[in-house]
Amino acid sequence: MSTTLTKPAASTALKTVFIDGEAGTTGLQIRDRLETTEGVRMRSIDPALRKDPEARKALMSEVDVVILCLPDDAAKESVALADSLGAKSPKIIDASTAHRVAPDWTYGFPELAPGQAEAVAKSKRVSNPGCYPTGGIALLRPLIDTGIMAKDHPVTINAVSGYTGGGKSMIEAFDSGKAPSFELYGLKLQHKHAPELVKYSGLTRRPIFVPSVGRFAQGMLVSVPLHLDTLAKKVDGKALEDTLVAHYAGAKWVRVVRASDPDFHAEKLEAEALNNTNKLELRVYANETYGQAVLVAKLDNLGKGASGAAVQNLKLMLGMAG
Incomplete structure (x- = not known):
């Protein structure tokens, strides 16, 4: 096994991290972000041993956190390896879909609700959110928590992503x-x-979710159209903005861009402005005359939608500022 250090090994405060699947798109971006993260030492397995269960298990026993950037089945196998270590089992962040709704895993969206960041910090098993759900849940959860939207409201979620969110085959097709x-x-x-x-939105009725992909590498827009008179409470666009603002008050990475803000563009919204960041922006486009609104989330599908979120969760789990 080989070891790569991001900081001098002399420091006793360094926390060790192994990215299982670091050669993929998400893994590479996590690695790039950790290169400049104080207090983190990255451990890497010899490429010739990356599929060797015993070699991976041995490395897992030596690190504080394992980040899984693997297909679902492979992620489950890695978790089983880690669990077999008993008391030496490391903390795990799983970037796959395998454990997103598992009851014994903590959902890694720290801004989800009060106490969620603390839950991530205390957890040994954290599931990294999906890119599309990050936007959709961020828009819907505040409305459901406040009773503005009924839990069984018929919701449609439309979204467009850069093609890097589609995995190896989609990336190859576009490239x-x-x-x-x-x-x-x-x-x-x-x-x-x-x-x-x-x-994690709090819905009880399955939404109609229609994803799409365009010829750009990174960036994402997630939109939820609403007829305001179908909501459980009577609200206008400003009330929707106020609800989002209150929910994300104090959040470092989530910003509600109000219609009165200078960077709110009333007619158009492009997808790539937040690329290579961990930022998530939320907007409300409302037409009071017609009683309609469209809620929109903008993020980098590889940032807050994947690698950025993983690093944010990692810092929380290691007791660092997230």
């Missing part, structure tokens, strides 16, 4: 020019993010 400029997908309405959207 090679074989993919179309834009396409809808998940049209069987069985997208793997739907259970996560239901559980």
Whole structure:
């Protein structure tokens, strides 16, 4: 096994991290972010041993946290390896879908609700949120918590992502020019993010979720259209803004961009402005004449939607400022 240090080894305060699957898109971005993270020492396995269970298990026993950047089945196998270590089992952040709705895992969206950041900090098993659900849940949860939206409200979530969110095959298709400029997908309405959207938004009715992908590498917009007269409480656009502002008061990485803010653009919104950050921006576009609104979340699908969120959760779990 080889070891890569991000900081001098002389410090006794260093925390050790192993990224299982560091060669993938999410793993590489996490590694890049950790290169500049104070107090973290990264451990890497010899590429020739990356599929060797005993070698991975041995390395897991020597680190504080393992971050899984693997397909679901492989992530489950890695968790089983870690669990077999008993008292030497490290903390785990799973970036796959495998444990997102598992009852014994903590959902790694610290801004979800009061106490969620503390729950992440205390947990040994944290599931990193999906990119689309991060936006959808961020918009919906405050409305459901305050009773503005009924839990069984019929919700539609539309979203567009950069193609890096689609994994190796989609990246290759776009990079090679074989993919179309834009396409809808998940049209069987069985997208793997739907259970996560239901559980952590507070909905009891499964939303209609329609994802899409465009010819740009990173960036994401998630939108929720609303007929205001169908909500459980009578609200206008400003009331929706106020609700989001109150929910995310004090949040470091989530910002509600009000219609009165100078960077609120009333007619258009592009997807890439937050690339390479861990920021999440929320906006309310309302037309009071027609009683309609569209809630929009903007984020980097590889930032707050993946690698940025993983590093934020890691810092919380290690007692660092997240």
